[in-house]
Amino acid sequence: MEIKKAIEVLSNAKYADEFQGDEELTEATIMARNALEYRLPKRPIETKEIAGHKPFCCPTCKTVVFSSAFCNCCGQAIDNTILKGKR
């Protein structure tokens, strides 16, 4: 199963109804969904030019990211195709 599909399944409102009354299962489902969100590559945010450079930031924690596939600060997977094209 692809990560995007797993997030979709875990976010499905039908599941939330089924979990009503089972707080542990609900909490575990939310934790799993949030953990999967970090594995889904997200496009970095382009910032304003600073000293001749336009740094890109992690969309999750806003730390500057370079050409790595993951944010060094929070571990968010980064869609680094835009970074490789510009640096």
Ligand SMILES: [Zn+2]
């Ligand atoms: Zn980050």
